[in-house]
Amino acid sequence: MENGEMLAGRIVETEAYKGKEDPGSHAYGKKTKRNQIMFGPPGFAYVYFCYGVHYMFNIVTLPEGEAGAVLIRALEPVSGINRMMKHRKTKLVQLTNGPAKLTQAFSIGSDINGTDVTGKEIYIAAGKEEKFTIVSSPRIGIKQGADLKWRFFIKGNSFVSKTKNKS
DNA sequence: TTCGTGATACCC
């Protein structure tokens, strides 16, 4: 399956979901078949199919037993841009500036739900140290727990999803 | 602003 450049992007926007205590989380309350990945050990992908058309890509972050995940909401494309364009058929800035857009650009689907994100199929790498400012805001698109400012993004980055980007 | 689209959870 390796043809040409691998797909890579810099994470510029995330949202935190803290399991049981967070009414905005899928893991709020109790463990179910759908959210069980979040209750497992950290470092695995939780991919959720939503609204009949969209996949969301999350990374489990808290230790086994404590449901917690980080939703990757936006990326800045780094390499494999031509392949992303092929998947998305849109302009560069719109390639990955939303949670469902980036999964489409990367061809992420429910098939990688539960995949180790330190493995070879998909992985998260440490970036260079750069100067940027991270700001927070309420999370997008949820009704419960909307008062918590658990959305984090790089201030001024043009690949952050297009919503009210005020802190 | 509205509508598409389907998996899941929860209620019969």
Next chain:
DNA sequence: GGTATCACGAAC
């Protein structure tokens, strides 16, 4: 069995 809900996006 049925149905309401849902971390969204594109088209009006």
